[in-house]
Amino acid sequence: METKERLARLRAEMEAAGAAGCLIPSSDPHASEYLPDHWAARRYFSGFTGSVGTLAVTMNGAALWVDGRYFVQAEHQLEGSGIELQRMGLPSVPTVEEYLCRALCKGDVLAVDGAVTPTAQVRRLQKALEKQGVQVQDIDLPGRCWPDRPPMPATPCFVLGRELAGLTASEKLAKLREALDKEKADGMLLGRLDSVSWLLNLRAYDLDCTPFALAWCWVDRGRAVVFLDSSRADETVRGYLAENGVELQEYDQVEEFLAHVQAPLVLRAEPESLNWRFWRLLEANSAVTVQEGADPVQELKAVKNETEIACIRASHKKDGAAMVRFERELERRRAAGETLYESDVESILIECRRKGEGYLEESFSAIAACGANAAMMHYHAEPGACSPLADHGFLLVDCGGQYMDGTTDITRTYALGELTDAEKRMYTLVLKGHIDLAMLVFPMGSTGGNLDLAARRPLWAEGLDYRCGTGHGVGFVGGVHETPPRLNQADRKAITPGMVVTDEPGYYETDVMGIRIENELICVSRMRTEYGEFCGFEPLTRCPIGREAILPDMLTREELAWLNAYHQTVLEDLSPLLDEEERAWLADRCRPIEG
Known part of the structure; x- marks a missing residue:
């Protein structure tokens, strides 16, 4: 009603x-x-x-x-x-x-x-x-006609230093200006929050689970202006902006600024992101020539620098340790006879992640879904209106964390008890697709559409599929969904070394079950031959993949070798972060699977 x-x-x-x-x-x-x-x-x-x-x-x-x-x-x-x-x-x-x-x-x-x-x-x-x-x-x-409309967010801003971001704001501005110059553009208004946050190394908590600040950024050949509620910028933030040649103006002054640009300028503008009201303002200004094209920052931030990559690897180890503690706590409470609901799972996850150094918040609202609820890919459990964890079937958990040194996204599908042969078969088909993509070697220039097929092949062979992409980019202390890159059948952009992407094939049967297995991967250069450069992936995520649902006979020798090698890496990387009991538990989860 x-x-x-x-x-x-x-x-x-x-x-x-x-x-x-x-x-x-x-x-x-x-x-x-x-x-x-x-x-x-x-x-x-x-x-x-x-x-x-x-x-x-x-x-x-x-x-x-x-x-x-x-x-x-x-x-x-x-x-x-x-x-x-x-x-x-x-x-x-x-x-x-x-x-x-x-x-x-x-x-x-x-x-x-x-x-x-x-x-x-x-x-x-x-x-x-x-x-x-x-x-x-x-x-x-x-x-x-929205009488109780929530106010605009206004959380305090903070700066990511060079030791985390790898580059200062002034160094990033130089890269942007170089990219604009190549396009014969004098400047642009950056509106995407991920672009502004990455470019200026600014973060805040204006969006749930995404540490961005509501801001605009004007960049031309000699000037950079950030439009931001100044009450949110303390002396550290103001000093950092000034040191990097960035002026500070109020958030609501951007419209007037655009209307009064006077010097003749060719301005880059992206129709997919710049809102219609601001676009019309630029077109109405006789001093401005609008050049339509993509936001160059989107490409710049997609390829992570060496410092970002090192930080991302560290954040995934912390996140993996949290996932180990989460699974152990879930097992302990269920073994004690406690009745747990899907909404309890998210609470346990947050409790375990908070122990990680540099933890900020979750990277999205966790999906914890059992049985038929897991067929809804983005289901969210509401306390008092969700399902209890059963003693059979699957529990799908898709979650992630924001840390000062990275953003994580992981999905594991856990066996809650006895599984049917059909459930095990579907799980193993999804796992095969996950591994096949992770093992893939491909020529430089291959697109997200090319690579998406590798993860679907085992399901396609059975006449099955999933109605979504296989993977998405992940930001650095930023959006858990970043583009580029993308892994879906329509994507035509190349996946190149330094890009971080998820590998998350799934199987979803309405009113029955949902299965998904997700790791983050980083694209790396594998070899150079007479046929050119070839790339591949390395897993960033560090967390055991549930073994109870695997039918080893369905895995090829290469797939099984990949899985066992992955589990050995998980064990080696997480053990230093765990206590003795946790290490013993993890060693059992990571023991080799025989074919």
Whole structure:
């Protein structure tokens, strides 16, 4: 009923504004994936809590588009809301633009909040709708009927020193200016929070589980300006910015700044991330020539430097020790007869990670799902409304931590008790795909789309698949989802040495079970021959892979050798961080598996 009431208020505002439709994306002014509550309008008006989705509302209907990760979750959360679920990518499912073309008529207005809608998304809407005489207008309707809207976040900022980041802000600015110069651009406004945070070595806690600061950064040939709520910058932060040639202005001054740029400039701008309102400001300024193109920082930060890589390796060892303690604690409580729920799992994880040096926070809300709940790829257990851990089947745990020296993301699927032959078979197929990708050697220039296939091959051989990508990039004390790189069938960007990517194939059977095994990998150079340079992967994650569900006869000799070698590395790297009992437990988990 709450969702229906909120949609009714929104429709009243639509009518008052003369709008026949309203589009609400999952976005903020910075095109973030995970949003501060202040900008979670799509969640507020739909009731769907997944990280990605697009809501379209007309006077007579509403629809929500989600990808394959969220089909099951959205179906449950939209029940009774009056919102139609659109499963993206399936046959006969219309796109957002096709749906609106059918729902709106000549002379109608579609309202979008230009401050949070990326320019590229507005262009797609305009291309489809203006042929029918439908106008797209910048009107923030959700903001007019959201009485208890949370305030903007304003957490204290802190600096990552050169001993962690590997480069100072001034050194990174020089790299950015060099990249812009190659594109014959004079400067750009950086809006992506991961770009701003990486470039300036600034962090904060403005987004849950993602240590970014809400900020904009203007960079031209001779000037760098960060737009940031100055009350959050202490003397250390102010001093660091000044030392690195960065001016500090208030966050809400950026719009006026853009409107009054006077020197003739060619400005790089990325339509996929720069919001429509700011894009129009730049286009309206006669001193500015907008050059469309990708944000160069995205490529710069994707390839980790030697200092970052050393730090990342250290953070994964700490995280692996936490995972060992987590699994032991889970075993202890269950053996003692304690009734545990899925929500208890996240509490135990946080308790174990907090013991790690330099721990900041979780890198995302942990997914702890057993039985049928694990078929929802991004399920989140709510206390009082989740399942108890059974004495059979699987428990899928997808979690990660933010440390001062790295960001981690790991998934393990644990046997809760007796398993069926079918469960073991599916688990081993997923494991084979995980290992096959980790073992892959490939020519330099191979794309994420090329490599994605390796992890799917064992499932494809059985006529099975999973409706999501195989892996994603991971930031450095940053976003747990970073792009580039990506491992999915549509990706056309090369995976190169220094890039960190996850390896997480899975099997999801609606209302039955879900299985996923995930490590972070780093791309490394393997060899150079007459045919060019060849690359491969090294695992960064240090945590045993559950052996109870493995059918060794299904593994090839090479796969089994990889698994045993991986477990030996886990044992060697984690043992110094564990006490005697923990080391003995880990040694048992890492003992060789016979074929």
